[in-house]
Amino acid sequence: MGMPSTELEFVRLDGRRREALFQQIYESIRQSILAGKLKPGVRLPSSRDLTQQWGVSRTTVVAAIDRLVAEGYLHSVRGSGTFVSDEMSEECLCASVPWTPPGANESQDNPAESRNVLRTSEVSDFGAELMSIDKVNADTAAPEAFCPGEPATDAFPMDVWSKIVRGVWKRVRPVDLTYGEPAGQLPLRRSIASYLQRHRGVRCEPRQVMIVGGTQQGVDLVSRLLVSPGDRVLFENPGYVSARDAIEKAAGRIVCMPVDEHGACVSAGTALTPQAKLAYVTPSHQYPIGATMPIERRLELLAWASDSKAWILEDDYDSEYRYGQQPIPAMQGLDASGRVIYVGSFSKVVFPALGLGYVIVPPQLVEVFENALRLASRPGSQIDQLVLSEFIREGHFGRHLRRMRRIHAQRRLAFVEGVRSLLSDRLTIIGSQAGLHCAALLKSKKSDVRIVRELGQAGITARALSEYYHPSTPTKDRLKGLVFGFACVAPAQIKKGLAKVAEVVC
């Protein structure tokens, strides 16, 4: 009582402002404490005095003071009054900034931004690897001619899908809105197991199917669970850059497995590093070359994995798309020793924005993967999983796939014929009649990276074949060529696009 109280004359109340008077009082006092205007230990006027001073109800004043006491800005001493907390040191207060009031400019400069430059010592080894990542294969917002890896989303039966969505939402019960199984909805896992058994020759039970957010998350999960820092991983060279980056940046030491017209050269690869923990392959349709791996190499790789207790990661990213012949069964179905992990995605066969894929793991890995999904991830929307499961079960998926195969085959044909008529003196198409992209070798000696840059200036997206190689590969050992995605481009646009390509490539 003996100590004089401060007057809090800085509190300006405005009945027209959007925030309640309570909020205005609370914020004014809080901000003044944080800014050091109200010093620790200072006594506040009584709530009765403040009520008079501000002309607001006593309840409002008491509520604001109570909250500041609850949050520790003030403390009350029975019979003595309310004081600014003296447990906050000056030092601490200076490190903090005043709260931005509601409605303040959202895009104001953050003062921290200009001051703070991130140092590698502040992040993890993985974080440090990601600080200087190569962005060559970043996704573009809208796919255009000839962006690889994008399916014909314009052909997706949105009406069928959204009708199923409506139906599912009509039947949804509160329990369907809860967390659900970490490894994904069982109806979807059943649909996938049965689809893969019939169409891909994959042997698995539903519990071996782990739902993930797509191939990328699947590869990352496999590499995290099976590859420790420093472990060697056999990887196709040239190969799928994002998968290789995911493995290499996280932990693994990449050992390059050469690729020829039959895909990965298995014996050359395993000879380089018999102790590899994992081998990543795309046997159905080597990415980006387009080769199909023949049975003898498949068996050889399986025998190696079985002997050396290593794992095979079979990425079957676009195997559903083969034109002119039926899809080739997956390696997984030939695996008697439980060494193959099979990764697939619905991005190429339903639509990428769905963000759903799967990893089929051998029985002995089920528990480890389930635990990882529970702790480190979540398999996306449970409702979407029910929708997708119904889309498959009711035959829409099969129908859509057959239709997409026709559409993509037409687009591939338009592309190949276009190249033949306009560019046959400059480009040689390689690889099998499959997938969503086409690799073509350059006949000239010009840098494919430079051509890709020039194509970009002409409004055409393509990738340089030489950039799919591991950075350790000498330039002279790299094939020079261009990788084009034809699936997301209508035939008329393919023709137009190739005309532009013909102007640039020489």
Add this chain to the structure above:
Amino acid sequence: MGMPSTELEFVRLDGRRREALFQQIYESIRQSILAGKLKPGVRLPSSRDLTQQWGVSRTTVVAAIDRLVAEGYLHSVRGSGTFVSDEMSEECLCASVPWTPPGANESQDNPAESRNVLRTSEVSDFGAELMSIDKVNADTAAPEAFCPGEPATDAFPMDVWSKIVRGVWKRVRPVDLTYGEPAGQLPLRRSIASYLQRHRGVRCEPRQVMIVGGTQQGVDLVSRLLVSPGDRVLFENPGYVSARDAIEKAAGRIVCMPVDEHGACVSAGTALTPQAKLAYVTPSHQYPIGATMPIERRLELLAWASDSKAWILEDDYDSEYRYGQQPIPAMQGLDASGRVIYVGSFSKVVFPALGLGYVIVPPQLVEVFENALRLASRPGSQIDQLVLSEFIREGHFGRHLRRMRRIHAQRRLAFVEGVRSLLSDRLTIIGSQAGLHCAALLKSKKSDVRIVRELGQAGITARALSEYYHPSTPTKDRLKGLVFGFACVAPAQIKKGLAKVAEVVC
């Protein structure tokens, strides 16, 4: 020509079977090669002979043979005929198994399963940690009285949500079905930034908002990017077990920060390990104790992080739910040095099955997080993100939140009153009036783990407070109590459930 050809009499064709004749021929030959019945080097009869022998069209025979050649099972020598490939060694063949024909029993025993026992040497360090994980806090399929962490999904406005879903699907363009931004849809990130600024005092721009699959994935991502193996992480003790496990199993060495009635004891924690890389805290509502961290501790933690270039992970998991007073602004808004990473989820405020949450990172971490999301993950369904963004923007989210706050407040009241009238001699409720769960201390000396087991037998879910402690904590230093979730239980069921609790707890 000189070499006799085998007769292929094992091929049995059946026009009534579902598979095409082509498929039957292909599979019969393939299986016979894999099983060693057709030896390497053996010559096949000519396609003309086979056409006659099987009574099918020559096109069918040629298609099947061509495919087997393409896959490497057979090879053709011009003028000599077609031979079983001799590049497959007997050894390799024995390692493989015959393909399971379509329609075979899906749930047949996998022969690999019984033989293969996983050894820690076959997986990564992370994988080995996950082989023997404690499943105490596993999600149950359907939440029941009194499962913590589950919101009242029965109160979710499914009609409003599914109407927005319908509307979004009507407007969806093909470009919306493509991959989209790795860090999530910008409209959603804008909605979240503006919501958090207004309601949680968070200061951020939309580009600092990373969309993830929920809190669990957010915590995992933060720990992977900032914590290297062996780095120390300050963690509340008792604390949120799944987050602690995610950090500890992946890399970090947990240093336990004691918790009292004001939440984490910051100075005690930082004194234990000044060099920690990260501190995980739940300042709004300590999990599981329920304390709110006062301002002086918040400022102290911020000053420590700023001085030692460490990070603070603020998990604001259920901060929207405070009953009787307004939510307390987040620590993130007080951070002038860009050291706070803020994690939130829509699981508690929309519904868990949505699988969407967010991480707000300081500006200097934006690029690293974007790269990680691109390489290692995908932020779930892009379409759901558009739906959620509209749900927020059109005010449904705010309305729903206010309604949920009322419902949860009623349920909390029913729970607290029930405990008071039935169990006040045995349980003391602690923590603030907030969240979806309530912790209560046991007055007796009986083991809380044993009581939880007995409650389970009586059909009641609860968690033992002592089990939220790090395993290194001596038993005598652990509070004994029960943690109940009241939010997912209707008031009438709360009463019934507590009657059962009263029978068990003594």
